[in-house]
Amino acid sequence: MKPDENALRGRVRQVIKETGLTNIEFADDIELDADKLSKSLTGVRRFTSYELALIAERGRTTVDWLLTGVAPEKIAVAARAQARSADSGLEEAVSRAREIAGVHEILKRVAPARDDRLPGLPATHLSGYAIEDGPRLADEALQFLQKYGGKTEDLRRDPATVIERAFGIDVLVEGFGDGFDGLACSTTTFRLIIVNSRTPWSRQRFTLFHEWGHILAGDGRQGGICVDGDVMGATDRVEEMRANSFAASALMPESDIREQAREPVTEASFAELVGYFRVSPDALAWRLKTLGVISPAERAALGAMSVQRAAVLGGWGAEYGNLTRNQGRARIPLTLAGRAAEAFLDGKIAARPLATLLRVDSSTLLEMHSAAGDTAADDERAVFVP
Amino acid sequence: MTLQLVVADACSIMNFAPIDRMPLLNVALRERGRWTQAVEGEIRRSANTLEFRKLSALLQGGWLGEPIELDSAEDLNVVEGIRMALGGVPSAPRQHLGEAESIRAIESRPELKGAIFLTDDGDATYLATRRGITVKDTRWLISDAYSMGDIGCPEAYEVLKMMTDAARPIKLPDSHIDICP
Numbered sequence: 001m002k003p004d005e006n007a008l009r010g011r012v013r014q015v016i017k018e019t020g021l022t023n024i025e026f027a028d029d030i031e032l033d034a035d036k037l038s039k040s041l042t043g044v045r046r047f048t049s050y051e052l053a054l055i056a057e058r059g060r061t062t063v064d065w066l067l068t069g070v071a072p073e074k075i076a077v078a079a080r081a082q083a084r085s086a087d088s089g090l091e092e093a094v095s096r097a098r099e100i101a102g103v104h105e106i107l108k109r110v111a112p113a114r115d116d117r118l119p120g121l122p123a124t125h126l127s128g129y130a131i132e133d134g135p136r137l138a139d140e141a142l143q144f145l146q147k148y149g150g151k152t153e154d155l156r157r158d159p160a161t162v163i164e165r166a167f168g169i170d171v172l173v174e175g176f177g178d179g180f181d182g183l184a185c186s187t188t189t190f191r192l193i194i195v196n197s198r199t200p201w202s203r204q205r206f207t208l209f210h211e212w213g214h215i216l217a218g219d220g221r222q223g224g225i226c227v228d229g230d231v232m233g234a235t236d237r238v239e240e241m242r243a244n245s246f247a248a249s250a251l252m253p254e255s256d257i258r259e260q261a262r263e264p265v266t267e268a269s270f271a272e273l274v275g276y277f278r279v280s281p282d283a284l285a286w287r288l289k290t291l292g293v294i295s296p297a298e299r300a301a302l303g304a305m306s307v308q309r310a311a312v313l314g315g316w317g318a319e320y321g322n323l324t325r326n327q328g329r330a331r332i333p334l335t336l337a338g339r340a341a342e343a344f345l346d347g348k349i350a351a352r353p354l355a356t357l358l359r360v361d362s363s364t365l366l367e368m369h370s371a372a373g374d375t376a377a378d379d380e381r382a383v384f385v386p
Numbered sequence: 387m388t389l390q391l392v393v394a395d396a397c398s399i400m401n402f403a404p405i406d407r408m409p410l411l412n413v414a415l416r417e418r419g420r421w422t423q424a425v426e427g428e429i430r431r432s433a434n435t436l437e438f439r440k441l442s443a444l445l446q447g448g449w450l451g452e453p454i455e456l457d458s459a460e461d462l463n464v465v466e467g468i469r470m471a472l473g474g475v476p477s478a479p480r481q482h483l484g485e486a487e488s489i490r491a492i493e494s495r496p497e498l499k500g501a502i503f504l505t506d507d508g509d510a511t512y513l514a515t516r517r518g519i520t521v522k523d524t525r526w527l528i529s530d531a532y533s534m535g536d537i538g539c540p541e542a543y544e545v546l547k548m549m550t551d552a553a554r555p556i557k558l559p560d561s562h563i564d565i566c567p
Contacts, residue, residue, distance in 0.1 A: 005459070031427075046457040049465040049487055050423035053479035062476040063466045072476050102475040110471045347516025350509035352473025362473070366508045 009041055011066050012052075015059030030054040064109075072105070073187035089180030090227055093194050097185055097225060100172060100333070103340060103353045104190045111343035116189060118168040121216055130238050134245025137216050141167075141250060152253065156278065159205065160331055163193070163212055170333030173197045173204065174359075184211035185225040191215055192333070201327035202280040202307065206247050213246030214239065252277045252287045265294050270302045271314030278323065281305040332357055344369075391498055392418045392522075393488045394450065395505035396428040397555065400438055401524050404552040407545060408443040414531035419450045420498070422487035424480065426453040454491045454498075465490045472509055485510035492519050506556050524549065524556050525565060532566045539566035 016026045023041065027034035032051060039045040047055075049063075056063045062072050108116060122140040126133045142152060145166050155162045160171040169191040175198045182195045193211040195204050207228065214226045219239045226239070260276055262269055265288065274281050285303030288294040294302065305313075311320030340354040344365070351362035351369070358365075392415060399421075402411040421429075433441035444450065456465055469486035470476070485507060492498045492514075503514050503521045511521045525546060532542040543562030550558045559565055 031430075047462070048423055048455040048457045049462055049490075050427055050455075050483065052462060053424065053483050054427075056479040063462075063479050064476060067462055067466070102477075105476055106470045106473070110467050347513065349471045350473055350513045352509050353471075356473065363508050366512055369512075 005043065005046065007069060008047065008066060009043065011069060012047065012055055013041065015055055015061065015066075018059065026058070030058050073189070089177035089196065090229055093176045093180050093183055093196070094225060094227060096172070096174065096176075097183060097192055097194055099356050100170065100192055100194075100336070101185075101187075101190060103336065103357050104170075106349065106353045107336075107339055107343060108189060111339070111346070111348040113339060118189065118191060119166070121167060124216065126217060126242075128238065130241035130245055133217070134213065134242045134247075135249040135254075137213060137242070137246045138249035138253070141212075141216055141246075142253060152256070155250075156276075159208055161334065163208070164333065164335055167191070167212070167215075169193055169212065169215055170336050171195070171208065171331065172333055173208075173329070173331035175328065175330065179229045181228045181230055182207035182211045183225055183227045184214040184219070186215055197328050197330055200280075200307075201323045202278065202283070204327065205251065205278060206280075206283060209247035209251050210243045212250070213243035216246070217242055219243070248283065248287050248290070251279055252284065254291055257287065257291060257293065261288065261293055263293065265298065265302070267302070267305070268313055271305065271310040271312075272316070273314075274305075274307065274310040275314045275316030275319060281307060281310050330359075389418055391420055391501040392504050392527075393420050393422070393454075393492055393498060393501050394425065395488055395503070395507060395510060396425045396432070396484045397506050398504045398524050398527070399425070399429060399444065400432060400441065401506065401549045401554045401556060403432075403438040403440040404554065405545065405548040406440055407548075408440050410531065410537065410545065411444070411527075412447065412449045413536045414527045415449060416534070416536075417449075419504075420491075420501070421450040421453055422484060422491055423453040423455050424487045425484040426450075428480075428484050454487070454495065456487055456490055456494075461490060461494065464494075468513070471513055482510070485514075489514050489517060489519060493517065506554075525559060529565045542566045 016023060019026060019029075021029060023037060024034045027037040032054060036045065036051075040047045040051070052063050052066050056066055065071055122144040124133075124137050124140050145152070145155065145162065148166055150162055150166045160173065163169050164171050171193045173195045176196045180196050181199060181203065182193065184193050186192070193208060193215065195207050195211070197204065199207070210228065211226070217239065219226050228240075260273055270281070270284070274284050277284060282303040285294070285299045289296060289299035308320070311317045337354070337357050340349070340357055343349045344351060344354045351365040355362035355365050394415070399411065402408050429441050430445060432438040433445060456462070465483070465486050468489050469482050472482040472485055474481035474483070474486070485505060488503055488505070489510070492501045492503055500520070503510075503519050504523070504527060505511055505514070505521060506523045511523070514521045528537065528542050528545055531537045532539065537545070540562045542565045543559070546556060546558055546565065549556050
């Protein structure tokens with residue numbers, strides 16, 4: 001990637017022009033020698049790496065854009081979310097999304113994968129009617145998954161890993177402040193879902209599927225972020241209704257319901273189903289009602305069941321205990337973390353990008369790395385690196 | 387014998403400013419020191435702050451010579467790649483630029499072949515070492531100054547202690563014997 005020097009000069013001129021300053025004022029503003037700037041602009045001398053950094057910084061662009069003219073894909077918060085970004089959880093999560101995107105950019109630049117292309121997504125024509133589009137999108141996603149060897153059973157057990165592997169969507173689960181359930185964003189080379197681990201496990205699962213629905217529907221394409229403070233809160237917008245309808249349909253597929261639900265649905269069989277689908281009783285009751293399996297009155301009665309009662313009655317108390325005990329556990333995007341770890345071990349990147357992903361200090365990783373090689377194996381003494 | 391040059395990173399240079407020992411840096415470098423344009427820029431900006439105002443001695447004294455400029459098409463591309471490998475994001479173009487320029491300069495400039503990269507940054511140390519560059523830190527520089535008789539014992543160790551007390555990011559050895567054996 002060698003820059004065309006004429007084009008580079010042209011882009012620097014463009015940056016200067018956009019500031020509204022003269023060349024001399026611009027040089028003064030970024031503490032460059034005006035004579036050197038003038039010579040570089042006329043091709044008498046070349047720009048240095050430091051000068052390009054100062055110019056890029058002042059022009060709010062990147063050095064790679066100055067060198068190649070290829071604009072970086074930015075992660076931007078949609079206006080509707082910005083209005084609510086004063087909520088600490090939202091702001092933290094958006095900033096975390098940018099960090100993850102930064103690691104992606106770094107790996108793409110210095111340790112590109114053999115094939116950096118994202119897997120294709122099912123092409124879906126959206127009618128604009130959320131209640132129709134959500135289930136159709138879910139059907140197509142499940143068919144797509146099966147076509148590429150994925151199992152709906154795996155999706156039920158470990159949805160984050162299945163979504164990540166089959167759909168090329170990085171999934172991060174971490175603790176954020178109040179007022180944030182999840183977010184989704186994608187560029188042409190990057191897809192990300194973030195879920196707040198400080199919410200109950202059933203809500204985390206619903207949020208994950210809701211955000212997955214956003215990405216499959218193409219909401220927030222080209223770097224726009226769909227941020228959800230409350231996945232159940234914004235039901236007046238088509239894309240949110242569609243994402244919810246998708247989540248319900250993909251979490252509790254109709255074919256699965258027809259197979260598992262024995263009619264008439266009793267309290268005990270309902271409680272078993274809650275454990276099978278790992279959703280809230282309320283979410284399942286609504287789904288059964290939507291599919292005509294139960295009446296509105298049954299929905300109201302069964303939906304009011306507590307999840308603890310469902311676990312006891314349905315015989316999945318131990319599973320409930322595990323889910324609840326582990327609900328605050330963080331999950332990092334596995335594929336991205338694997339690539340970053342490999343690049344670090346190969347010496348292609350320093351520890352910082354991987355540390356950013358793992359949310360640890362880079363010195364911790366460097367110490368672990370150097371300590372691993374310090375102690376020679378000795379069968380006589382129990383010497384190991386703790 | 388050819389003089390082994392030392393390309394200094396800003397963080398190592400800055401260790402000497404808050405403890406008012408800039409002349410020691412000059413003595414310890416013994417005219418072997420070099421710096422890149424981004425490092426010089428960082429030092430210039432830092433010298434305007436109260437904590438690092440003593441850096442002005444270096445700017446006035448010219449101890450590190452003319453800053454090395456990296457300007458070939460390949461330099462520009464490689465420096466940006468190294469900067470990102472160090473964790474610098476595209477939207478902050480000066481982040482880790484000094485370390486990236488230093489690594490590139492040692493790798494590409496014939497006059498810097500075999501030069502030492504002086505840095506106390508763990509990430510820069512790791513990446514440069516993996517690229518085959520000899521990396522040393524401030525502890526080495528002080529120890530070297532001791533071995534050359536530029537500083538006595540236990541002063542050498544005390545200087546490092548003062549640096550850590552000033553919250554400079556250096557690893558203080560357990561004992562002065564590690565510095566002045």
